[in-house]
Amino acid sequence: MEWINSLNQAFDSAQTSLERLDFAEISSDHRIEFAEVFMDVKAKLSRGLAAHRKSQLPASTAANSTSIDITNNADLSFRSRKPRLPNLEIARFHGSYSEWPDFLATFTTVIGNDDELSDIEKLQYLRSSLGGVALETIRSLEPSNANFKKAMNLLVNRFDNKVLHFQAHVQAIFGLKGVEKGSSKGLRELSDCMNSHLRAIRTLANTQQILDGLLIHIVTRKLDQRTREKWEEDLSITELSTWDAMESFLEKRCRMMVNLDQALETQTSGQQKMLKALRC
Structure with missing residues (x-):
C-alpha cells in the first residue's frame, strides 16, 4: 500500500x-x-x-x-x-455574465466544497471548466494550493456584478428570435427562454426596477452613439439605474445640446455680420 x-x-x-x-x-x-x-x-x-x-x-x-x-x-x-x-457535468463558463451565477453555484457545490480535494486539484478542475475570457482571467496563475483562492477572487471580481448580470438578461430577452408561423417547437423555446431570463432577473431586482430596466434598454437603443456613451459613463457599477435617472440625464443632455446649438447660431450670425460689414 x-x-x-x-x-x-x-x-x-x-x-x-x-x-x-x-x-x-x-x-x-x-x-x-x-x-x-x-x-x-x-x-x-x-x-x-x-x-x-x-x-x-x-x-x-x-x-x-x-x-x-x-x-x-x-x-x-x-x-x-x-x-x-x-x-459530474459542469457547463463550461466562457465569460457570459448571465451564466456566471449558475456556474459559480454548480462549481462551488461539486468542487469547491469537496474537502477531499486539495486546492491545487480544485484549481485544475476550475481551469478545465473555463474558456474564452474567463480562462484568460486566471491563465497567468501557476498551479498551486495558494492560487485557487486567488483564481476564485479574480473571477468573482470580474464577473460577479449585479448590474452586468441584469443588463445581460435584458439584452438576451430583446435578442430572442421570433417564432415561425405554426412552429410549436419555436414557441416552446421562446417561452422557456423568456421564463428563464425572467426568473433570473427577479432574483436581481424588484418589479419597479425590472420595468425601469426594460424602458432604459429600449431608450438607449434609440440614442446616438455619443449620447449613449455619456449615459454609460454616468452609470453606477453596483446599483441598478432607475428611469428617474434616465429622465434626468435626457433633460440635462437636451439643455446642453440646445445651448450649444444657440451658441453656434450666435457665433455664425456674428461672423456673417462681420463679413457683410467688411464688404461694404
Missing part, C-alpha cells in the same frame, strides 16, 4: 511539472483519468489484502471480522468513488 501511495505522489509531482511547462496540460484529463485508475486499483488491492488476512484468521475470529470487513469495504468503495464526483 505504501508503494501505490508513493506512485500517486510521483504522478502528482510529474504532472505538476508538466503543467508549469505547458499550460495546455492544465485543461487535460490526465489527473482525472489517473485518479480513477488509481482509486480502482487501490480499492481492489485493499479488498485482496483484507481477504488474504481473513483467510489467515481462525474460524472463530473470521466470523467476527465479517461485519468489520463489510463496513471497511463499504467505506473504501465510497472513498474510491469520491474522486469521480467532479466528473
